[in-house]
Amino acid sequence: MTVRIRKAVFPVAGLGTRFLPATKAMPKEMLTVVDKPLIQYAVEEAQAAGIEHFIFVTGHNKTTIEDHFDANTILESILDRDGKDELLRAVRECTLDSGKISYTRQSEPKGLGHAVWCARDLIGDEPFAVLLPDDIFLCKTPCLKQMVDAYPSVGGNVVAVQEIPVEHSWRYGILKIKNDSGKLIRAKGIVEKPAPDKAPSRIAVSGRYILSPEVLKELDKTERGAKNEIQLTDAIAATIGKVPLTGLRYEGRRFDCGTKIGFLTANIEFALHRPDLAGELKKELKRLQSEL
Ligand code: G1P
Numbered sequence: 001m002t003v004r005i006r007k008a009v010f011p012v013a014g015l016g017t018r019f020l021p022a023t024k025a026m027p028k029e030m031l032t033v034v035d036k037p038l039i040q041y042a043v044e045e046a047q048a049a050g051i052e053h054f055i056f057v058t059g060h061n062k063t064t065i066e067d068h069f070d071a072n073t074i075l076e077s078i079l080d081r082d083g084k085d086e087l088l089r090a091v092r093e094c095t096l097d098s099g100k101i102s103y104t105r106q107s108e109p110k111g112l113g114h115a116v117w118c119a120r121d122l123i124g125d126e127p128f129a130v131l132l133p134d135d136i137f138l139c140k141t142p143c144l145k146q147m148v149d150a151y152p153s154v155g156g157n158v159v160a161v162q163e164i165p166v167e168h169s170w171r172y173g174i175l176k177i178k179n180d181s182g183k184l185i186r187a188k189g190i191v192e193k194p195a196p197d198k199a200p201s202r203i204a205v206s207g208r209y210i211l212s213p214e215v216l217k218e219l220d221k222t223e224r225g226a227k228n229e230i231q232l233t234d235a236i237a238a239t240i241g242k243v244p245l246t247g248l249r250y251e252g253r254r255f256d257c258g259t260k261i262g263f264l265t266a267n268i269e270f271a272l273h274r275p276d277l278a279g280e281l282k283k284e285l286k287r288l289q290s291e292l
Helices: 037-046 063-068 073-081 085-093 112-118 145-153 166-171 212-220 234-238 260-272 278-291
Strands: 008-012 051-059 100-105 126-131 137-138 156-163 174-182 186-190 203-211 245-249 253-256
Touching: 008 037, 008 112, 037 063, 037 126, 037 145, 051 063, 051 112, 063 186, 085 137, 112 212, 112 234, 126 145, 126 278, 137 203, 137 260, 145 156, 145 203, 145 245, 156 174, 156 234, 166 203, 174 234, 186 234, 203 212, 203 234, 212 234, 253 260
Parallel strands: 008 051, 008 126, 051 100, 156 245
Antiparallel strands: 126 203, 137 253, 156 203, 174 186, 174 203, 186 245
16 A cells, blocks of 8 residues: 655744844745745645645744745735736745645744654644755755655655765764665664764765654654754654664755855855856856956
8 A cells, every 4th residue: 555645844943043143033944045945945845745735843933934835915916917927926836725734833942853743733643754944955856756756665764865974973863774775775773963983874864754653652752862852863763663764865965054055055056057047157156266
């Protein structure tokens, strides 16, 4: 029986302190890469993977996200009146259907595991996706779609993975490998943010997950872990033995927009993929390089 992944959770309650003062009054998920907010990249990726219900775990100062995915009839009628069809299409495209989007709050910043746990009643008893909007991808086939396609053959928990230099292990969930068949890696463990000398491998989790409801049961009892937060990684680790954990080496490139360098690089690389911007931007980049 093929189980469809219908629901996706977007944890968006973080304070975004790394981007202050930009994020003093604006959610970090609304920072733009070229002309789209980070959160929209994640939502479009979920749509491309067949997700039908979008669950946002929000907090204070996040109402702009709700407005962004809602219709704006005044703006739309002005764009329509002025014959700005392209813009009208772009504005309409980011309106999610009523009833297909839910918001719940994480009232305390207790970590990613706690954020996902806050969505438990909305998820129910079925496998679901989690997308961390800090991570965006340039892939021929969207990252979550690659995972959804692989899911029927592996089931359980599936995480998107990439190989990292071992000195970066403290930023990621790291897999302990059972066997590695190239594209798919069966894991016998997963550790959150180990120091390089404790890292069980160089296979790191990027911010895309397909999770079994078993993880929610574990989150009911998961204690604080790394950074004194309730970690999603620890709940996933606790389900190994009950459900398999598989890492999928996705094809494509990830940008960590939670860091300034990742965010700036994403802006340049995404713009270089845009036919309306690439030519002029290349000229500017050449000029800059000659001045370095
Ligand atoms: C989170 C997860 C970590 C994962 C990372 C990917 O960490 O806890 O396991 O590898 O996202 O971006 P964060 O970046 O929120 O500290």
